[in-house]
Amino acid sequence: MKYLAFASLLLVIFFSIAFIPDGQRVVGASDVGADAQKFIDEYTAEYLKLRYIYSQASWNSNTRIVEGDDTNAKAENAALERLTTFTGSTRNIEKAQAFLKEQAGLTPLQVKQLRSILYTAGEYPETVKDLVKERIAAETAQTEKLYGFDFKIDGKSVTPNDVDEILRTSNDPARRRKAWEASKEVGRVLKDGLTNLQRLRNTTVRPLGYSSYVNYQISDYGLTNQEMLQLLDKFNRELRPLYRELHTWARYELAKRYNQPVPEQLPADWLPNRWGQDWSSLVKVEGLDIDGALKSKTPEWIVKQAEQFYISLGFPPLPQSFWDKSSLYPVPAGASYKKNTHASAWHLDLQADVRSLMSVEPNADWYETAHHELGHIYYYISYTNPDVPPLLREGANRAYHEAVGTMIGLAAMQKPFLEGRGLAPKNAKVNQTQELLREALNYVVFTPFSAGTMPRFEYDLYEQNLPKDQYNKRWWEYVLKYQGIVPPATRGEEYCDACTKTHINDDAAQYYDYAIANILLFQLHDHIARKILKQDPHATNYYGSKAVGDFLRKILRPGSSRDWRMVLKEATGEDLSAKAMLRYFEPLMKYFKQVNKGRKYTLAEI
Numbered sequence: 001m002k003y004l005a006f007a008s009l010l011l012v013i014f015f016s017i018a019f020i021p022d023g024q025r026v027v028g029a030s031d032v033g034a035d036a037q038k039f040i041d042e043y044t045a046e047y048l049k050l051r052y053i054y055s056q057a058s059w060n061s062n063t064r065i066v067e068g069d070d071t072n073a074k075a076e077n078a079a080l081e082r083l084t085t086f087t088g089s090t091r092n093i094e095k096a097q098a099f100l101k102e103q104a105g106l107t108p109l110q111v112k113q114l115r116s117i118l119y120t121a122g123e124y125p126e127t128v129k130d131l132v133k134e135r136i137a138a139e140t141a142q143t144e145k146l147y148g149f150d151f152k153i154d155g156k157s158v159t160p161n162d163v164d165e166i167l168r169t170s171n172d173p174a175r176r177r178k179a180w181e182a183s184k185e186v187g188r189v190l191k192d193g194l195t196n197l198q199r200l201r202n203t204t205v206r207p208l209g210y211s212s213y214v215n216y217q218i219s220d221y222g223l224t225n226q227e228m229l230q231l232l233d234k235f236n237r238e239l240r241p242l243y244r245e246l247h248t249w250a251r252y253e254l255a256k257r258y259n260q261p262v263p264e265q266l267p268a269d270w271l272p273n274r275w276g277q278d279w280s281s282l283v284k285v286e287g288l289d290i291d292g293a294l295k296s297k298t299p300e301w302i303v304k305q306a307e308q309f310y311i312s313l314g315f316p317p318l319p320q321s322f323w324d325k326s327s328l329y330p331v332p333a334g335a336s337y338k339k340n341t342h343a344s345a346w347h348l349d350l351q352a353d354v355r356s357l358m359s360v361e362p363n364a365d366w367y368e369t370a371h372h373e374l375g376h377i378y379y380y381i382s383y384t385n386p387d388v389p390p391l392l393r394e395g396a397n398r399a400y401h402e403a404v405g406t407m408i409g410l411a412a413m414q415k416p417f418l419e420g421r422g423l424a425p426k427n428a429k430v431n432q433t434q435e436l437l438r439e440a441l442n443y444v445v446f447t448p449f450s451a452g453t454m455p456r457f458e459y460d461l462y463e464q465n466l467p468k469d470q471y472n473k474r475w476w477e478y479v480l481k482y483q484g485i486v487p488p489a490t491r492g493e494e495y496c497d498a499c500t501k502t503h504i505n506d507d508a509a510q511y512y513d514y515a516i517a518n519i520l521l522f523q524l525h526d527h528i529a530r531k532i533l534k535q536d537p538h539a540t541n542y543y544g545s546k547a548v549g550d551f552l553r554k555i556l557r558p559g560s561s562r563d564w565r566m567v568l569k570e571a572t573g574e575d576l577s578a579k580a581m582l583r584y585f586e587p588l589m590k591y592f593k594q595v596n597k598g599r600k601y602t603l604a605e606i
């Protein structure tokens, strides 16, 4: 009898496992799973309600900006406060922590949702309410100082755009140096603020068990600090042979241009960007005249074309509410309001309310942007399905969303695609090598900065409490090590050159997201081109390929309900790696063999 009872009990458990949907599975005699689910459901209902109110308020304040009227901004702030009071509440933190202590009784999906609740709480935990308040005020003040700074050259006020213009176009070394030094003055006034934020960002996340603010951000990838740093160094090492060629080419090319001796390392003020992160304006390529081809089209045509592209891959048409509620075109002349002109894609309720904010005009930039933004929208639509709980409706990791959008934007600008859309003549000639060089000066050059200098400095700043009198020294050590760039003269600790980078101030410790997104996009594009379309990755046409659509949906549909490494591995058979990016730029290695012949290479190994 005893045996039988035990056997029937097992049977009952077996059936509950088999027939109750995964999210509600109850394991063993314990009802931890059921209790946790009840908590998750209640949390989700309240979260969705408050988040939707906030998103709508935020949407209004971005699409309707009336000078002197801060009604929308106030409503947005109030809604954010209500939302964060809830997400950071001690009750939610303690409950999620308590359930996570009994993980054996939970499903993997429940564990993921509880972790997501804790992660969201980590930004504004009620347990350190006063520190959170202080941090928000300090962040606002820091951003105001940065954006309100009066840049000056020779005593005359200039805008950051003026500085950039000089760095991009001037061949006069003295003028360049003045512009570069002027751009770094803002660091002086931001240095104390960064020290304050170093303390506040660390102390607000530590109560939840994170060792530092960097550790908090990295944990979102499910990696340890060391795993993330190793991954980023792997990218840098993989790209090093190509970066060494670009570094050598730039030293000789610029020395010629400025009529100077060839320097040992690249002087920061010689480069067309204040941080040396993008050198693409060093080459001019005569490309296709897409602007000309789009001139006669309407903005509506452009957005519809982008939608048609996704439909051709087997995605559904956009919901009517997208067209009714989005803000897609420039504000009409003479209107009494303005709107944010930066393009974005929104998932307001984590259900069907998807919108885009753009100011589409008939030109090549907006053509690419429309395809990019709809990439985000179709990612939202794909992971809004019954298998993905609302709390996990986001990219597989923070980099996936951007990787997908950027990849589609790039694919939509390749010649065979444009030919197919009637936007490029069949016999148009483009200098492929120069075009590839321009792309490398953007994507490859960006990696040592985004996967080296920035994350290394922020790791030391937060995780190792880098003392204030070493900020500048440490910053330039990493700039030299990863980027092979040196300042025009020694930069003392009265400066804070790291502080001149926006993200150090207002988007801390997640800059490597951009590096990972780039690595990922080349990997996905390479797979699509070579394995699915059997086309040259430099000249693809995704249009109309259901197989490409199936591949993308496999990646997009699970949102963050599955481990991002598994998602990539199952889709491509590979781990995250810069090899595809390297292969894409392979033809350049042959080009550099000739161009850099006999030149001295000075970039160190990592």
Ligand SMILES: [Zn+2]
Residues within 6 Å of the ligand: 372, 376, 401, 402, 405, 406
């Ligand atoms: Zn984007």
